[in-house]
Amino acid sequence: MKAIRLHEFGGPEVLRHEEIPAPVAGPGEVLIRVHAAGINPPDWYVRDGMTVMPEAMRPPIPLPLIPGTDVSGVVEAAGPDAGDLAVGDEVFGMLRFPGFGGSTYAEYVTAPATDLARKPSGVDHVQAAGAPMAALTAWQFLIDLGHDDPSPFQPFTHRPVPLGPGTTVLVNGAAGGVGHFAVQLAKWRGARVIAVASGRHRRFLRDLGADEVIDYTTTDPATTVRDVDLVLDTVGGPHTGRFLQTIRDGGALFPVFFGAVDPDEAATRKITVSSAQVRSNGRQLTELAHLLAAGTVRTAVDSTFPLADAAAAHTRAAQGHLRGKIVLTVA
Known part of the structure; x- marks a missing residue:
């Protein structure tokens, strides 16, 4: 391949x-013929050797390595104990994350059946491949964490x-x-949403x-902005702390990536x-698939390659200012 x-x-x-x-x-896996693979920030963090993290926290990365976690495709074969997935099923998922074994930038990939959901009807492979990591991140931050593992940046478990x-x-x-899924999921739950982005995305x-x-x-x-209940900062970095003044006393600030915040002011x-480490979860993807199939949530695609x-x-x-997701297409 x-x-x-x-x-x-x-x-x-x-x-x-x-x-x-x-x-x-x-055992417990299926072989997927890949139709599309979504691109996410961890892909270029790995490609760069995880220099985004402090050197003491960088995990060893085995080489050679096939990048990628997000996939949409068709089951080509099923191993023992692969559940109810069968050859010919259209599936999508975020594979083996956190970790370096996703390997979705390829024509074929093996996947734990528990990391997968059936691709929603009416959603093509490109849109499906763009959803898993970004949508699961928004879901686990805002709706349901789905696990008890804390983020590497905090000692306690995140609670939406x-x-x-x-x-x-x-x-x-x-x-x-992550941001465009967060807007949609917060609206689905009935919240009032203030979106911060460049004006061309209005x-x-x-x-x-x-x-x-x-x-x-501008x-x-x-x-x-004042008195919001929650800020989800998908950008993070040294300027996250400025959002404290937009939040009511007793509210919450959720940086998706590490953000510098004055702990005394927050306390x-x-x-x-609070932050979270997104993790593979086929059950949550199945719930998201229902929303995608209904058109309640949709994947915006910035570009395909x-x-x-x-x-x-x-x-x-690397050019930034993305509108939605970048997706690789596989013949």
Whole structure:
């Protein structure tokens, strides 16, 4: 089969398109003929050698390695104890995450049956492949964590805030992968949603259900928004702490990636600051599949690239300002 592999760490140019043996499904697994593979930030973190993390926290990464976690395709074969999945079933999932064994940038991949859900009807493979990690991240932060494992950045287990009518949620980075799913899931639960993104995404975010869109290039939400119940910051980094002033006392700030926050201010105002480590979960994906099939939630696709052009896809990701997801297509 053809696959993209890393033999060294670096920029997009280290992604090699190679021919290697196809894998074989083991117990509890199925072999998937890949139709599309979604691209996510952990893919380029791995490609770069996890330099985004402090050196002491970087896990060992085995090379050579096939990147990728998100997949949509068709079951080609089933190993023993693969549950009720059968040859010919259309499936999608986020494979073996957290970890480096997803290996979805390939024509074939083996997958634990428990990481998969049946692809929703009326949703094509590109849209399905763009959903798993981003949608599961939004789901596990906002709706149901689904596990008891804490984030590497905090000692306690994350707990979502109950959402509903009367709740106001601000989503920073709302047009991106996690952000655009978060907007839709918060609206599905009945919350009022303030979306923060560049102004060119205004109509897109309104169409997804955002009640208010703030163009961060012209307006600082930290100086104009007050008394929200929850901020989901999908951007993170050194500026996350400025969102504390937008939150009511007793509210919550959820950085998706590590964000610097003044712990004294948060404690004084009883603001919960919490993060989570997204994990593979076929059961939650099945719930999301129902929402995708109904059109309640949809995957926005920023761009697609053939598998052989994975380096170009990573270059597009590095340019930022994405609207939804980047997806690799596999013939």
